Structure formats: C-alpha cells, structure tokens
Ligand code: PMP
C-alpha cells in the first residue's frame with residue numbers, strides 16, 4: 329500500500345481515550361465535557377425533527393443559523409459578515425480547517441503553524457502538498473516569537489494558522505499580538521486561518537482577540553469555530569466558518585464536495601439556542617470556576633501547574649515525580665494511577681518532549697475531585 333501519510337499513526341486523542349476506557353481510568357485526556365447540555369437544547373432538536381426538518385440543509389447552512397452566527401460576531405467583535413456570502417456551517421471545526429486548507433494551499437506553498445500545534449493541522453497541509461513551517465512556542469509561557477515569525481514569512485508563504493485560546497497550551501493572544509500579525513502580513517496575499525473554537529473560554533476578564541475584531545486581519549482571515557465547545561455537545565460535530573466573500577467562495581467550492589451540508593434539525597436548534605447570548609457569554613465564568621477548582625485541588629500535589637488563561641485545558645510539569653518521557657508517563661498515569669492525560673509531545677512534529685502533559689477540566693466537580701485525590705498521591 330502506498331501511504332499518503334506514512335508517518336501518521338492513530339491520533340493521540342483516540343489512543344488515550346481508549347486506554348482510559350480499558351483501564352477504567354478517569355479520562356482527563358481527550359477534550360470533552362462529562363456533563364450534559366441543557367434540556368432546552370434537546371427540546372429544540374426534537375421539535376425540528378418532528379416538524380419534518382430532516383432532509384438536506386442548504387449547502388451553505390440553514391439561513392437562521394447563519395443569521396445567528398453573523399449577529400453574534402457583529403455584536404461581540406464588530407465585523408458585519410454577509411449572511412449569504414460570508415458564513416458557512418460546517419461539520420465541526422475539523423472539517424472546516426481541512427476544507428480551508430484544501431481550498432487555499434497548493435503544492436509547494438508554505439503554511440506557518442505554531443508548535444505545539446493541534447494534531448489535525450499538519451496532515452491537512454501535507455495532503456494539500458503544502459510545506460509546514462513550524463514556529464516553536466516554549467514552556468512555560470508559550471509566547472509567540474514575532475522575530476521568528478518575521479523570519480519565517482517568505483515569498484512562498486500562503487497561509488498562517490493561528491489558534492487563540494490555544495490548545496494545548498491554554499495561552500491567549502493579546503491585542504498587541506494581533507497587531508504584530510497584521511503588520512507582518514500587511515501588503516501580502518497571506519491567508520490567516522484562525523481557529524477560534526475556544527473563543528468563549530477566556531478567563532480573568534480578558535477579551536478574546538478574534539480576527540473579526542481587527543479589520544485589517546478580518547479581510548484576510550478565515551475564522552473557524554465550533555458549537556461542540558460552546559454548548560457542551562462535542563459529539564454533534566457542528567461548527568462554522570466566516571470569511572470575506574472571495575475567500576468564502578473558494579472555501580465553498582471544496583465544502584460542497586467534501587460534506588455538502590450539515591445536520592438540518594441540529595442547525596435549527598442551534599439557531600434557536602443562540603438567540604440567548606447569555607449562554608455563550610456565561611461560558612468563560614463557568615469554566616473559570618472549574619479551572620480554579622482543579623488548580624486548587626492540585627495545589628498540594630507534586631505537579632507543577634503552568635498558567636491556564638483560556639480553553640478547558642491545564643498543562644502541568646511532572647519532573648518532580650518522574651523522569652520518564654511524557655508519552656510513557658501518561659501511559660503509567662493512566663494504568664497505575666487511574667487518570668488519563670495527553671502528552672504534549674504529540675503536538676510537536678519531531679516529538680519534542682518538555683516533560684509537560686495536558687489535563688482537560690471540562691468535568692463535573694465530583695470527577696475532578698476524584699482525579700485530584702489520585703493525582704495528589706503520586
Ligand atoms: N481545533 C482545536 C484547537 C480543537 O481543540 C478542536 C477540538 N477540540 C478542534 C479544532 C475540532 O473541533 P470539532 O470537534 O468541532 O471538529
């Protein structure tokens with residue numbers, strides 16, 4: 329068999345969740361809530377299903393949902409996207425990212441990413457024939473190095489993929505970061521692919537820096553988000569993309585053939601649910617409480633907590649406990665301690681191992697308490 333991705337194995341999220349299940353471990357590895365969404369959301373899905381909305385949605389998404397998305401973005405970030413030409417509903421953020429890369433990246437193009445990088449980005453770029461140009465972020469603060477970025481940009485740079493709040497480091501970009509990015513891409517044809525799936529999970533009163541908040545970036549950006557994170561329904565796999573019309577036209581050329589359209593009753597239910605902005609606005613406080621609870625519960629452990637400014641992830645160093653590599657340490661932690669985590673080396677193309685692992689705290693307090701009791705004993 330001739331493989332198009334010879335060096336790619338099974339994604340770390342599948343590996344660790346499977347191991348957690350086999351060992352009966354508490355699963356703080358793959359990022360998903362262990363609590364349910366509200367009944368009100370399920371009622372809307374049932375309503376639209378019974379009302380007969382069970383056939384193909386329009387290729388670009390249900391108009392009501394596209395309108396709700398455009399309204400939200402205008403209210404929060406100040407950019408008005410055209411509901412018909414500049415908003416598309418996708419089968420989660422993963423499909424949106426893959427489609428955007430496929431639509432924009434040609435063989436020989438370079439795509440700049442920040443490492444540690446979410447594991448879906450690299451294979452998408454490679455399958456498009458692009459070359460990955462990684463810019464390394466380092467523990468403990470994982471700040472972008474703008475001099476490295478200036479050096480990385482060249483005539484072949486087609487795209488820069490950014491992700492704030494950032495998975496796995498839980499860092500959040502500042503307005504100044506966005507200005508640096510705008511300055512470095514000014515006068516170029518570079519497309520910014522901005523993965524904003526954690527846009528509503530930014531802590532300590534800090535504002536999310538959407539590309540839609542920065543007009544100079546918005547005109548060159550494809551912005552991706554996901555309802556899975558915002559409404560606690562990662563299994564529904566519904567997200568969206570907004571982009572200026574010329575870019576969106578290219579995106580849709582691919583989207584129409586790799587998914588065509590997305591779950592109709594779920595789109596209608598999400599449109600209803602989005603009408604109450606209080607829901608997504610409450611998310612930051614909701615997860616900040618969980619972050620603080622988790623950090624307090626781990627304070628007496630031998631793990632060293634790194635900052636968590638956004639997302640529902642917490643990085644820790646385990647050097648006081650073990651000198652194993654991070655993948656081995658996560659295996660041991662899952663099997664012997666009964667708590668599963670993600671090794672951060674999985675987010676580096678060369679497997680760079682800084683002795684840092686990632687926990688997901690999108691869990692009930694009882695789950696976090698039980699996990700931390702175990703973690704405090706090691
Ligand atoms: N990007 C990032 C940074 C993510 O963390 C995730 C999933 N947690 C995704 C994209 C994929 O989102 P979805 O489940 O909507 O495909």
Ligand code: GLN
Nearest residue numbers: 341342357358359360495
């Ligand atoms: N994005 C989730 C995480 O970082 C996992 C999603 C997946 O399993 N592909 O844990």
